[in-house]
Amino acid sequence: MIGKTIAGVVSIMFITLTILIISTYFMHLSVRESVNMINFHTLESVSTNGIFSERAFNYLNERLSRFGDYKIKMKLEKLVKDGLYDVYFDKDLIVGQRLRRGDRVTIYVEDRELTLFGRLLNSSLYSPLPTEKIDMRVNSIMTGIITKAYSDLVKGYDVTSNIHKKEHEKKIAVFVVTKMNPNGKFYGSDSHQNISISNLHYGDSDDERANTGLNYIFDNGDFVRSFKYYEDGSIKQISYNQQ
Numbered sequence: 001m002i003g004k005t006i007a008g009v010v011s012i013m014f015i016t017l018t019i020l021i022i023s024t025y026f027m028h029l030s031v032r033e034s035v036n037m038i039n040f041h042t043l044e045s046v047s048t049n050g051i052f053s054e055r056a057f058n059y060l061n062e063r064l065s066r067f068g069d070y071k072i073k074m075k076l077e078k079l080v081k082d083g084l085y086d087v088y089f090d091k092d093l094i095v096g097q098r099l100r101r102g103d104r105v106t107i108y109v110e111d112r113e114l115t116l117f118g119r120l121l122n123s124s125l126y127s128p129l130p131t132e133k134i135d136m137r138v139n140s141i142m143t144g145i146i147t148k149a150y151s152d153l154v155k156g157y158d159v160t161s162n163i164h165k166k167e168h169e170k171k172i173a174v175f176v177v178t179k180m181n182p183n184g185k186f187y188g189s190d191s192h193q194n195i196s197i198s199n200l201h202y203g204d205s206d207d208e209r210a211n212t213g214l215n216y217i218f219d220n221g222d223f224v225r226s227f228k229y230y231e232d233g234s235i236k237q238i239s240y241n242q243q
């Protein structure tokens with residue numbers, strides 16, 4: 001009688017544990033799929049924006065933290081020429097760096113702990129020996145190829161604001177190309193070698209006042225910003241090209 005009771009208790013425990021393992025297995029699969037999607041979306045952003053921004057890294061780190069304590073490893077392969085790459089692993093040399101088409105970024109993430117499914121699977125009831133554990137930690141590794149070179153996009157109101165901020169900086173020229181004026185227009189002091197006539201302010205001429213003006217800058221227009229530098233590394237010219 002006692003033997004039957006013990007056998008019944010053991011059977012119930014075994015069935016309960018089996019049900020737990022099956023249910024936690026599907027939870028494990030769900031977490032693994034979510035981690036893969038987070039990794040994918042991060043690399044998709046890096047690939048199409050041409051930069052592994054601090055914002056993208058924070059997105060990756062914050063989203064992963066919802067599922068566990070994840071370690072993140074990265075690799076950047078910068079294209080030198082066909083078939084030849086410079087390889088970087090340091091976060092400071094990857095995050096925030098402008099990338100070019102053909103560069104490759106690899107992200108590997110791994111949970112530092114086992115999921116509940118992994119812990120149950122590694123219980124003594126299911127392992128031949130307690131010391132022989134199965135590594136069931138959730139991980140994801142993906143590589144993305146940069147498809148679009150980095151573009152520093154700003155809005156029109158940023159352009160006009162910057163013209164105002166730089167109007168007294170004689171060493172810096174601001175050059176703006178609008179869709180109506182592909183030849184562009186300089187703003188700044190004539191003491192700058194690129195500027196023939198001082199033009200310190202935006203909005204004080206007819207071509208800048210109306211929507212149809214040749215050099216009118218729409219507040220919500222998209223402009224690509226680029227820089228030219230003096231030999232000492234200081235900024236010589238800031239250019240804005242409307243898209």
